[in-house]
Amino acid sequence: MTLSQLPILLILLPLLGGILTLFSRPKGIPLQRIVSLIFTTALLLLSIYTVTIANSGDYSVYLLGNWTAPFGIVMVLDKLSSLMILLTSILAVIALAYAISQGTDKKGQHFHVLYQIQLFGLNGAFLTGDLFNLFVFFEVLLLASYGLLLHGGGRLRTKGGLHYVVINLVGSSLFLFAVGTLYGILGTLNIADMSTHIAQLDSADQGIVAAAGLLLLVVFGIKAAIFPLYLWLPGAYANTSAAVAALFAIMTKVGLYAIIRVHGTLFSEQANALSGLHAEVVLNLGLVTLTMAVLGVFASRALKEQTAFLILASVATLLIGIGINTTEALAATLYYLIHSTLIGAGLFLVADIIARARGSYSDRLRPGAPMKHAILLGSVFFITAIAIVGMPPLSGFIGKVMILEAALSSTLSTWIYAIILIGSLLMIMAMARSGSIIFYQTDTSLDDDSEKLNIRALALALVLVLASPILVIAAGPISDFTQSVASQLNDHQAYIDAVMGQPAYQGGE
Amino acid sequence: MEWLVAIAIGVMTSSGVYLVLRARTFPLVLGLTLISYxxxxxxxxxGRLQIGEAAIISAETTKYTDPLPQALVLTAIVIAFGMTAFLIVLALKARSELGNDHVDGMSYVAEEQENKVAGGDAK
Known part of the structure; x- marks a missing residue:
């Protein structure tokens, strides 16, 4: 296998997994579970190998159908996509094992098939170098996510799912409008080629390209849940099963990745008048989103809803980092992205375990019967809460400090400092209130109708939560890596040269 | 001819947007379909409007129409078709589970749940 075939392998592996799990259905759920676990673990190992390959600084470019860019579709593997794929596969293995240990996959048909197709869509979106192909992979991952979100059924889930589906269908239409406009003006859909065309654009066409670029920002904003397009998120994430919600912690990051990749490349410093078109909008909307998310965290009436708003707050913090638009800010953003994805997913799992331990009181923030394992679960909740709100000594704190440090260069630095710091304080207060209601304000006169504690599920949640201390201990190497990712991203000419200069395969080794 | 096509797209989009903002699921599906058209x-x-031009390169042809938008449209049609079918099924599921066809059918569900709780206590 030559190195340039690595990108396509990362996409084909989960697709093959999806097909095989579909065929193993007649043998029942045990075989499907084994096949799904094997393929997801294989994907994890392959993505670890991918990161080591990408870390050398070279781009792996795969030409589909052996058509050179810009005539064919290209798959491009660089440090950022390898990081996103590794994050996805870590999350995928743990969420899948959690779904199996809690029996989520038995509540309906085809859970494992949809799960593999979801990974297929995610990996494709992270690897493609073509705007229309990005649309296609978005549709693949969305269609699988509709199925996973609704998996198991239930009224609240159906209602949250309907909103999610409708807003994403509107988003897909807007995506096509933006793609059409860009193609009409630039005559290409290859992201690298579009970037060179924008650099030589007539001043008469700049307005329309800017309009299409901002329309694309709306589309990615729907995926990433930016204000005012975030209203679908709490309902959808809070009402789906915990394993799916944990996997969906990466879904909002797909939107952020698309902003970094597409807007970062198209409207780089080479784009003359259009340079940095998105940055100011993203920064301002990030600040508003963070404010709304913090209010949401405070107003939540249930733990899963609160977690959904915490995910939103982390997305907003990342948007602020992207909006500052410097290499340092991007490196800090990527560090915070690793932290917030893993810990956000971990909190969904912890919230689910707490909800099961409270029986009919579920995750509602209301005094319930005393829990059997209150000390154990309380400690886990305490650690997770500290990590996600960004208190020292855990990784959320380091990530926020790095973003705040990078914010010094921004003209809006006062606002960034004020909103991030006050927001963190309010989130700490909200989490402290939730913890004390759930663990201290118990009513001994109530009957305990809880399920038995699922040790295996708790262990899986702990693995995700333990990512936080690991991110602190290995903060040096990890921030060095995110720094190198950010500087590679900033070298737009190298990306363009790698994509456009990839020769067609001539046969023979 | 350009203005005619432009007006047609504009009218379809605006009708689609109007229908998407309706409160019931059926107009919503129609609206999304119109937008996708x-x-x-x-x-x-x-790809610019060309009449009767070839899309495939040949020796004697001098004027071509752009084949790429046609390929894009084909992909978009297939995806929109699948998504519409899924949305209709989901709308039917929501109708049967929520008991009404409102997109935001929650208030009815909350009332119903209260009634059910009250009924359960009476037993």
Whole structure:
């Protein structure tokens, strides 16, 4: 296998997994579970190998159908996509094992098939170098996510799912409008080629390209849940099963990745008048989103809803980092992205375990019967809460400090400092209130109708939560890596040269 | 001819947007379908309007129409078709589970749940 075939392998592996799990259905759920676990673990190992390959600084470019860019579709593997794929596969293995240990996959048909197709869509979106192909992979991952979100059924889930589906269908239409406009003006859909065309654009066409670029920002904003397009998120994430919600912690990051990749490349410093078109909008909307998310965290009436708003707050913090638009800010953003994805997913799992331990009181923030394992679960909740709100000594704190440090260069630095710091304080207060209601304000006169504690599920949640201390201990190497990712991203000419200069395969080794 | 196509796309989109903002699921499905029709025509027009020109390179042809938008439209049609089918099924599921066809059918569900709780206590 030559190195340039690595990108396509990362996409084909989960697709093959999806097909095989579909065929193993007649043998029942045990075989499907084994096949799904094997393929997801294989994907994890392959993505670890991918990161080591990408870390050398070279781009792996795969030409589909052996058509050179810009005539064919290209798959491009660089440090950022390898990081996103590794994050996805870590999350995928743990969420899948959690779904199996809690029996989520038995509540309906085809859970494992949809799960593999979801990974297929995610990996494709992270690897493609073509705007229309990005649309296609978005549709693949969305269609699988509709199925996973609704998996198991239930009224609240159906209602949250309907909103999610409708807003994403509107988003897909807007995506096509933006793609059409860009193609009409630039005559290409290859992201690298579009970037060179924008650099030589007539001043008469700049307005329309800017309009299409901002329309694309709306589309990615729907995926990433930016204000005012975030209203679908709490309902959808809070009402789906915990394993799916944990996997969906990466879904909002797909939107952020698309902003970094597409807007970062198209409207780089080479784009003359259009340079940095998105940055100011993203920064301002990030600040508003963070404010709304913090209010949401405070107003939540249930733990899963609160977690959904915490995910939103982390997305907003990342948007602020992207909006500052410097290499340092991007490196800090990527560090915070690793932290917030893993810990956000971990909190969904912890919230689910707490909800099961409270029986009919579920995750509602209301005094319930005393829990059997209150000390154990309380400690886990305490650690997770500290990590996600960004208190020292855990990784959320380091990530926020790095973003705040990078914010010094921004003209809006006062606002960034004020909103991030006050927001963190309010989130700490909200989490402290939730913890004390759930663990201290118990009513001994109530009957305990809880399920038995699922040790295996708790262990899986702990693995995700333990990512936080690991991110602190290995903060040096990890921030060095995110720094190198950010500087590679900033070298737009190298990306363009790698994509456009990839020769067609001539046969023979 | 350009203005005619442009107006057609505009009318379809605006009707689609109006229908998407309705409160019931059926107009919503129709609205999304109209928007996807508008998108398809829009994508097609982005290759510029040419009449009776070839899309495939040959020795004697001098004027071509752009084949790429046609391929894009084909992909977009297939995806929109699948998504519409899924949305209709989901709308039917929501109708049967929520007991009404409102997009935001929650208030009814909350009332019903209260009634059920009250009924359960009476037993």
């Amino acid at each position: 508008a998108v398809n025509v829009f994508l097609f027009v982005m």
